[in-house]
Amino acid sequence: xxxxxxxxxxxxxxxxxxxxxxxxxxxxxxxxxxxxxxxxxxxxxxxxxxxxxxxxxxxxxxxxxxxxxxxxxxxxxxxxxxxxxxxxxxxxxxxxxxxxxxxxxxxxxxxxxxxxxxxxxxxxxxxxxxxxxxxxxxxxxxxxxxxxxxxxxxxxxxxxxxxxxxxxxxxxxxxxxxxxxxxxxxxxxxxxxxxxxxxxxxxxxxxxxxxxxxxxxxxxxxxxxxxxxxxxxxxxxxxxxxxxxxxxxxxxxxxxxxxxxxxxxxxxxxxxxxxxxxxxxxxxxxxxxxxxxxxxxxxxxxxxxxxxxxxxxxxxxxxxxxxxxxxxxxxxxxxxxxxxxxxxxxxxxxxxxxxxxxxxxxxxxxxxxxx
Numbered sequence: 001x002x003x004x005x006x007x008x009x010x011x012x013x014x015x016x017x018x019x020x021x022x023x024x025x026x027x028x029x030x031x032x033x034x035x036x037x038x039x040x041x042x043x044x045x046x047x048x049x050x051x052x053x054x055x056x057x058x059x060x061x062x063x064x065x066x067x068x069x070x071x072x073x074x075x076x077x078x079x080x081x082x083x084x085x086x087x088x089x090x091x092x093x094x095x096x097x098x099x100x101x102x103x104x105x106x107x108x109x110x111x112x113x114x115x116x117x118x119x120x121x122x123x124x125x126x127x128x129x130x131x132x133x134x135x136x137x138x139x140x141x142x143x144x145x146x147x148x149x150x151x152x153x154x155x156x157x158x159x160x161x162x163x164x165x166x167x168x169x170x171x172x173x174x175x176x177x178x179x180x181x182x183x184x185x186x187x188x189x190x191x192x193x194x195x196x197x198x199x200x201x202x203x204x205x206x207x208x209x210x211x212x213x214x215x216x217x218x219x220x221x222x223x224x225x226x227x228x229x230x231x232x233x234x235x236x237x238x239x240x241x242x243x244x245x246x247x248x249x250x251x252x253x254x255x256x257x258x259x260x261x262x263x264x265x266x267x268x269x270x271x272x273x274x275x276x277x278x279x280x281x282x283x284x285x286x287x288x289x290x291x292x293x294x295x296x297x298x299x300x301x302x303x304x305x306x307x308x309x310x311x312x313x314x315x316x317x318x319x320x321x322x323x324x325x326x327x328x329x330x331x332x333x334x335x336x337x338x339x340x341x342x343x344x345x346x347x348x349x350x351x352x353x354x355x356x357x358x359x360x361x362x363x364x365x366x367x368x369x370x371x
Contacts, residue, residue: 125317132310133165133183135192136173137238139266140166147187149340156337157327160320169266170239182313185324189243190305194360201314204352205321206328208344212307214244215290216251216299218282219275225282225299227251230259236271236280239263244271244284246363247302272296288345306356308346325351 132154134147143166154162165183167173182200186193189212196202216235218225231252237245245263252258262280265271271283272293282299286307290298310328312321332341332348341348 125319127159127161128320129161129163130184130316130320131163131165132185132187133167134187135189135242136167136169137242137268139270140168142267146343149337149343150187153331153334153337153340154324154327158320158323170242174241182315184313184316185310186313187308187310189307190309190357191243191246191360191363192241193306193309193311194357195364196311196313197354197357198361202311203314203316203321204309204311204354204357205325206310206349207306207352207356208308208346209348209350210346211304213287213290213302213304214247214284215287215301216248216282216284217272217275217290217293217296218299220295220297222281222299223297225297227300228257230282230299231257233259233282234262234280235259236262236265236274236283238265238268238271240367241364243305243363244268244286246366248284249366250363251300305360306352308344308349309352309357310349311352 132147132151134143136143138146144164147164147166151162151164162185167176177195182196186196186202188196193202193204197204216227216230218230222229235248237248239245240263245261248259248261259282262274265274265283268285268289271280272285272289274280275283275296287301290296290301310324312324328349329351331337
């Protein structure tokens with residue numbers, strides 16, 4: 001029994017000493033174990049990673065890209081990128097130079113050649129044939145000699161061909177208008193041009209540089225005569241819708257006090273000759289004849305109007321209209337075609353505008369109300 005107690009005491013002593021030693025040695029063992037584990041992990045991972053990195057560098061440096069290899073493209077397309085960039089470029093100048101003045105040095109800068117927008121040229125038009133009609137203030141044979149030099153000039157200065165049309169008289173001329181006749185080009189008085197602008201879509205090109213008027217002429221035997229002196233007496237004129245006839249009618253607004261208008265003259269010159277033949281007491285004539293017959297008395301003169309007007313119909317291309325206008329306004333500088341203006345008894349042509357004829361078609365309303 002005593003031996004057993006001694007043995008137990010020794011064993012207890014040994015167990016306590018061992019426990020104390022384990023607690024003192026345990027941290028050192030754990031640190032050694034951790035260091036050994038880390039060294040083993042590094043030795044296993046580093047040899048595997050380094051060859052892959054070295055191998056990747058060598059392949060990128062040595063191997064050339066294949067031509068047929070597909071290049072990955074981002075979801076945003078190239079067109080979208082270009083559009084976005086162009087929009088930003090267009091918006092930037094407005095945001096940057098929103099003020100009234102541009103930064104110094106940019107105001108005087110010349111645009112680059114690629115920034116200059118080229119002028120759009122007219123498309124070439126195949127040579128065509130256009131008709132040009134003059135109002136019948138001359139008999140047909142005389143009208144040819146008056147207007148043909150002008151037509152010849154246009155044919156020589158234009159790649160196109162122009163053909164002269166001469167109505168026989170004002171009755172047939174007006175009937176053709178009522179039926180919808182639209183020549184390519186017309187040479188007429190202001191009231192007819194105004195009607196064609198408003199109702200048929202014509203464009204005035206040129207007019208005589210000086211305005212025209214109409215006057216009532218009488219012989220020297222009727223000095224100091226007034227409009228009332230010709231009530232009930234014969235007065236010569238060209239027929240309606242000539243502007244002279246309409247002006248003469250407007251001067252006598254009382255239907256009970258009217259002259260006897262003889263509208264059988266074949267031309268304005270013929271109207272004056274009827275006075276000389278004693279078949280009429282007076283005649284309504286344009287200004288150019290008034291200046292010629294200085295031995296006759298002027299009873300009354302109208303307001304001024306554009307005259308010798310050339311207008312183009314809606315079927316004449318705009319480029320041809322511009323060519324004709326440019327050629328006609330320099331006609332007076334062409335000595336070889338002096339007769340074209342001389343026969344028309346004008347000095348030169350000048351550009352005409354629609355505003356020049358505004359409201360002048362009212363002269364037709366007093367006789368021809370409906371069209």
